[in-house]
Amino acid sequence: MTETTQAGPLKQRFTEIFGTGLAPKIAVAPGRVNLVGEHTDYNEGYVLPMAIDRCLAACFTPRGDRVLKVHSMDFAETREFVLPPRTEGALRQAESGSRSRWVDYVLGVFLAMQDAGFEVSGINMVLQGDIPIGAGLSSSAALEMAVARAVCEAFGILWNCAEMARLGQKVENNYIGVSSGIMDQFAATASLENCALLLDCRTLKSEPVPIPRDAAIVVMDTGVRRTLSGSAYNERHAACVRTLNVIRSRHPQVIALRDVDLDMLEQSRESLDKATFKRARHVVEENWRPVQMAEMLRAGDLAKAGELMKASHASLRDLYEVSCKELDQISEQACRHAACFGARMTGAGFGGCAVALVQKREVKSFMADVQAGYQAKVDAPSALFECQPSAGARILE
Numbered sequence: 212m213t214e215t216t217q218a219g220p221l222k223q224r225f226t227e228i229f230g231t232g233l234a235p236k237i238a239v240a241p242g243r244v245n246l247v248g249e250h251t252d253y254n255e256g257y258v259l260p261m262a263i264d265r266c267l268a269a270c271f272t273p274r275g276d277r278v279l280k281v282h283s284m285d286f287a288e289t290r291e292f293v294l295p296p297r298t299e300g301a302l303r304q305a306e307s308g309s310r311s312r313w314v315d316y317v318l319g320v321f322l323a324m325q326d327a328g329f330e331v332s333g334i335n336m337v338l339q340g341d342i343p344i345g346a347g348l349s350s351s352a353a354l355e356m357a358v359a360r361a362v363c364e365a366f367g368i369l370w371n372c373a374e375m376a377r378l379g380q381k382v383e384n385n386y387i388g389v390s391s392g393i394m395d396q397f398a399a400t401a402s403l404e405n406c407a408l409l410l411d412c413r414t415l416k417s418e419p420v421p422i423p424r425d426a427a428i429v430v431m432d433t434g435v436r437r438t439l440s441g442s443a444y445n446e447r448h449a450a451c452v453r454t455l456n457v458i459r460s461r462h463p464q465v466i467a468l469r470d471v472d473l474d475m476l477e478q479s480r481e482s483l484d485k486a487t488f489k490r491a492r493h494v495v496e497e498n499w500r501p502v503q504m505a506e507m508l509r510a511g512d513l514a515k516a517g518e519l520m521k522a523s524h525a526s527l528r529d530l531y532e533v534s535c536k537e538l539d540q541i542s543e544q545a546c547r548h549a550a551c552f553g554a555r556m557t558g559a560g561f562g563g564c565a566v567a568l569v570q571k572r573e574v575k576s577f578m579a580d581v582q583a584g585y586q587a588k589v590d591a592p593s594a595l596f597e598c599q600p601s602a603g604a605r606i607l608e
Contacts, residue, residue: 221270225337233272240356240604242342243398244566248501252392255413255467259501262402263598267340267353273365274333284339290314297325319382320358345436347558352395355379360604372400390448402603409505420505427574429567433537434591437562454491493530517553524555533560
């Protein structure tokens, strides 16, 4: 589905629900794949995501009251809320409980914007997307950033990529309850067409990294879904914090695992349990792969870029232990194909998608062969598709 084909049905559904009045606008934000650099963002490290040509679209008009009325075409559901008065820390003070419904992300963005001091009010909105949900392609960040882009447009708020990415991260951390980093939201706001994005998650300095013309990026959906807030994601984050506390007792200058090298980690081995040591080793070794892969892509060295992807997957499988048999199977199947330079799981893990770097001219045969080989061994609704590097959140003209 393209943005153009989304616009017509979105506006039609908007008119059916809200009638004719103000002409609605449409905000979009893309999903993303992460080419390399997994679980490094919340350790203030480097990542190399790429926004993809699948997105979440929000058709909207402002209201004159405090009512949020939002319809999801994907879930065939309409929800209505009265936006509470602005109070300090409203995002944290919101009622407790597990939050992973689509509407939680929408309300979370409004509460976070109020917490940040922005003047927001009610809105009419219809949502639709073509990003697979729970597949590791960051559909939640796309939803957050599409809503944020719409809210900024509706209420005359200056759009700032870094500021809105941090706001989306707060929604995940403080409202949804996932201890995630900033990569997904930043990729959904600041990405450029035809490029990946080398991001320093400490400084938020980013550099576009052009994807070579003879390379294709293929998303490989295992058909296995996961729920982050109910997974071991937060446990991995806690292991990183434990390691950091131990290392800082010897090296107080250390701020995050991004500052740790293998020698420093080895000095603390006896103070860490085996699993925690493995988790930290993954982060320390993974942190520089995005920088190295960016150099390889700029040089057009797809073979070396692919080797970095393979090394990343092995580390995520054996050290961080966030892969699964389906992710391993489809990545191995991909790497056996002659046109594939490398493949790895992408996203937080525990299911979802892998990503492959493939020779452009062979992409169709690659997808057909890998799909057939995977389906012969795994009974799951898998799918493969080539994705194009996309721009970040924007208002459609």
